[in-house]
Amino acid sequence: MDTVAGHQRAEEHQQHPIAIYLWIWALLFIFSTFSYLIDYFHLHGYLRWSLIITFMLLKAGFIVAVFMHMAWERLALKFAILVPPLCLLILIGLMAVEGDYTFLTRLAAFLR
Amino acid sequence: MAEHALTTAGESAAAPAGLPGVVADWSGDKQAFPVPWGKAMMWIFLLSDTFIFTCFLTSYMNVRISTTVPWPNPSEVFSLDIGGAHIPLILIAIMTMVLITSSGTMAMAVNFGYRRHRANTTALMLITAAFGATFVGMQAFEWTKLIREGVRPWGNPLGATQFGSCFFMITGFHGLHVSAGVVYLTVVALRVWRGFYDRKGSYETVEITGLYWHFVDLVWVFIFAFFYLW
Numbered sequence: 365m366d367t368v369a370g371h372q373r374a375e376e377h378q379q380h381p382i383a384i385y386l387w388i389w390a391l392l393f394i395f396s397t398f399s400y401l402i403d404y405f406h407l408h409g410y411l412r413w414s415l416i417i418t419f420m421l422l423k424a425g426f427i428v429a430v431f432m433h434m435a436w437e438r439l440a441l442k443f444a445i446l447v448p449p450l451c452l453l454i455l456i457g458l459m460a461v462e463g464d465y466t467f468l469t470r471l472a473a474f475l476r
Numbered sequence: 477m478a479e480h481a482l483t484t485a486g487e488s489a490a491a492p493a494g495l496p497g498v499v500a501d502w503s504g505d506k507q508a509f510p511v512p513w514g515k516a517m518m519w520i521f522l523l524s525d526t527f528i529f530t531c532f533l534t535s536y537m538n539v540r541i542s543t544t545v546p547w548p549n550p551s552e553v554f555s556l557d558i559g560g561a562h563i564p565l566i567l568i569a570i571m572t573m574v575l576i577t578s579s580g581t582m583a584m585a586v587n588f589g590y591r592r593h594r595a596n597t598t599a600l601m602l603i604t605a606a607f608g609a610t611f612v613g614m615q616a617f618e619w620t621k622l623i624r625e626g627v628r629p630w631g632n633p634l635g636a637t638q639f640g641s642c643f644f645m646i647t648g649f650h651g652l653h654v655s656a657g658v659v660y661l662t663v664v665a666l667r668v669w670r671g672f673y674d675r676k677g678s679y680e681t682v683e684i685t686g687l688y689w690h691f692v693d694l695v696w697v698f699i700f701a702f703f704y705l706w
Binding site for chain 2 (some may be wrong): 380382403420431438441448449452459466471
């Protein structure tokens with residue numbers, strides 16, 4: 365892609381109708397408003413957590429796919445960028461277990 | 477490919493030795509990603525930044541799980557009294573909207589860049605930078621408010637000690653990214669205005685700047701969900 369022709373090809377590849385950006389923009393506002401309303405109406409427990417995560421993932425997905433053009437990239441680049449963060453799930457799982465363990469040992473130590 | 481196999485198998489003497497050899501070996505004979513190198517490198521930088529922010533949010537999760545003292549309620553901590561009404565979390569909601577607005581104007585700037593619309597691209601990038609600066613200003617207000625209320629990295633009057641350290645570390649690092657993004661956007665916008673990318677024959681730098689800016693918004697989506705709403 366060092367040639368001018370290559371650049372032009374890449375640019376045509378990333379040129380999309382403005383309407384799609386406006387749609388995604390509007391959706392992001394709607395999802396953010398819903399997220400805020402979760403707090404405003406004091407939803408609690410699993411309903412609150414599942415709604416927070418749903419809106420968060422929807423927003424993140426639209427930003428990465430459309431605003432960051434990932435939907436139009438080739439699969440090799442998608443894999444290179446989107447697969448490595450999955451190993452963070454292991455870190456999150458381990459730290460959640462570790463946090464629970466620390467909490468229980470603290471309870472045991474402080475309540476004695 | 478056949479030629480490459482031949483040189484590695486038979487004529488190793490032809491391959492350069494030492495440091496030039498390292499470069500020759502690593503560069504190989506083909507390009508993995510059919511995008512401008514700057515864009516691939518920005519994606520890889522953002523990937524590494526993802527790991528940094530996830531480490532921060534994971535450590536926050538860990539200390540919030542393990543503390544035996546109740547966690548301060550973010551809904552109350554970040555509420556404001558506007559015109560006599562007490563509105564929970566309103567400051568953060570406005571900050572979220574400001575950042576999403578800036579993400580939208582950035583997406584439009586990239587679009588106009590590829591249409592070679594110099595004036596619109598410059599204007600939209602400067603508007604994006606202005607929204608970013610507004611966000612940082614509101615964050616400064618938020619920090620000032622919390623510091624006045626006695627929140628410190630080592631303790632606070634509201635509840636769990638770890639609240640302060642998590643808050644200042646996570647929002648501080650994010651605010652630093654926004655501030656750097658405002659400078660980055662302004663520099664690239666001025667270059668667009670001066671016609672630098674018309675002479676270069678490519679507006680890909682505008683898209684790369686956009687990647688960084690959208691990432692800053694992306695990180696805020698996670699901070700908003702896990703730190704402010706949870």
